[in-house]
Each structure stands twice: as C-alpha cells, then as structure tokens.
Amino acid sequence: ETGVTQSPTHLIKTRGQQVTLRCSSQSGHNTVSWYQQALGQGPQFIFQYYREEENGRGNFPPRFSGLQFPNYSSELNVNALELDDSALYLCASSLGLEVETQYFGPGTRLLVL
C-alpha cells in the first residue's frame, strides 16, 4: 500500500452534474498529480499541485479544476459532466517538483450516465 487514499471509491452522476473527488497524499509528500484513466488506456495527466499552487496542466478543458489544501490533500472538481468523463480518476503524490517517484492511490471510478 502506498498511503495515498482517495474518496469515494465509486460514483455515478448524470450528464451536466458536477463532481468533487478527494485525495490524501502520502505523509510528507507536498505534490499531488491527478490523472484520468479511460477503460483500456494508460493514465493521462490532468494537472499537478505543489504547495497549494497549480504547477502544470495537461490537455483538459477548464471545467476540470483542482485545489490543494495546507495539509497537501487535494480535490479534483469536474463541472458540466459529459459521458466521456466516465473513467478511473487517479491521484499520485510525490516529494517535490524534481523528477521523483509518484505513488498512486486506488482511484475513484466515475460513471456518467
């Protein structure tokens, strides 16, 4: 186990709704990255937070937003849900911005109907 936890484990929403996913990083880690993993594909980088500031963003629209708290836990918010947003959402924590090992949580499975 990596010590990275995510909640909830599963979620069902309807198109147009909003969702908030949560992640607690491994103890001592100040960097959290979020990834989207569609079925049968590799994870795709959404964005990264370092010490409460966004540090880099992948090719995702602005309706994907995030937040990092002083204890380094993080939230991923998705507005105006679309069917294609159905995926496994993974967060990974690491120690700093240098190229460091990333430890993944178990993910949140989101289904948009």
Add this chain to the structure above:
Amino acid sequence: GENVEQHPSTLSVQEGDSAVIKCTYSDSASNYFPWYKQELGKGPQLIIDIRSNVGEKKDQRIAVTLNKTAKHFSLHITETQPEDSAVYFCAASQETSGSRLTFGEGTQLTVNP
C-alpha cells in the same frame, strides 16, 4: 509533447518463462522512466524505475534497460509466476515538466500455470 508507445498490447507466457515489454519515447529531454503494475480494481503500483544516467537496473526477477540513443526502454521479468499477471505500464517524464508522467497504453500480461 512527449509520446510513449508500448508493445505488445497483450502477452501470454507459461509460468517460469521470461516476459519482455518494450517502450519507445519521442522527447530526448525525458530522463526518468518508471514501470507500473496495475491489478484489476487497483491503482498503478511502481515496480521499478530508471534514470537516464543509468543503462540497466535490476531488482530480483525484474530488470529494466534503457537505450537513450534509440529512445527506447524495456521491462524484463524472469521466472514469471501467475501473480505477475496484470497490466503493465511504462511512462516517461523530464525535470522541466515537474513530475508529470506520460504513459504508454499498457500491456496485459497473462502467466499461465
């Protein structure tokens, strides 16, 4: 941006045989190459990683090789066991992008007893 290609997409071996998974990357600035194992319903688990100043790294039955000139790296698993069955992902990142990982599409490894 970085692009990582992974082959094969599926691999079936007999218990005790070796398995090899290969990845190529496009950005010569990439300098960190982790491999992750993902079991059904779980998040990716780091199994081994290599940095660009090293050509080979070994950890018990697992080894990774890196050819910077050709921009490819490979995962070698010897003496495979049924519990090695999972999806394996290669990834690449570079210091200038923080710890953003670009993943391959994954290889479904099945070890037959």
